[in-house]
Amino acid sequence: MTAIAAICPCRAPAAVLPAAALPYASLPYTACCGRYHAGSLHLLAPTAEALMRSRYSAFVLELTDYLLATWHARTRPAVIEPNSIGLKWLGLEVRHCGLQDADHATVEFIARSKLGGRAQRLHETSRFVRESGRWFYLDGESR
Ligand SMILES: [Zn+2]
Numbered sequence: 001m002t003a004i005a006a007i008c009p010c011r012a013p014a015a016v017l018p019a020a021a022l023p024y025a026s027l028p029y030t031a032c033c034g035r036y037h038a039g040s041l042h043l044l045a046p047t048a049e050a051l052m053r054s055r056y057s058a059f060v061l062e063l064t065d066y067l068l069a070t071w072h073a074r075t076r077p078a079v080i081e082p083n084s085i086g087l088k089w090l091g092l093e094v095r096h097c098g099l100q101d102a103d104h105a106t107v108e109f110i111a112r113s114k115l116g117g118r119a120q121r122l123h124e125t126s127r128f129v130r131e132s133g134r135w136f137y138l139d140g141e142s143r
Helices: 048-061 064-069
Strands: 088-101 104-115 116-131 134-142
Touching: 048 064, 048 088, 048 104, 048 134, 064 088
Parallel strands: none
Antiparallel strands: 088 104, 104 116, 116 134
16 A cells, blocks of 8 residues: 555545636545545445545555445455556546436546556446445446
């Protein structure tokens, strides 16, 4: 695991502001995804977007236990490969959140990274399901 940065890797805004107001102040890690990563707090991501952000941050910090724990048992892989050597995550942009019903949601996002000097971009719409009050990542569709 890499060192915990002061600003959360997901760069969630400290306040909800229109995109035009960017750049905005970001939440510190401990007040953002860190709350959900620290299992001892038993704090669950309250929304699909919060879970999606916390999973992005977990990818950045290589918290594979958290990634597996928040992946639905139906689609969860046996193991999660560590980040490629030299991979640098650059940021997350949540484009759209949709709620199909109280327990099914989608989150469209773009995650940017750089590997070996080459920029990479993952544009995905992820599906989330809530069971017993807990959100899980189900699967995603690349866009
Ligand atoms: Zn965060």
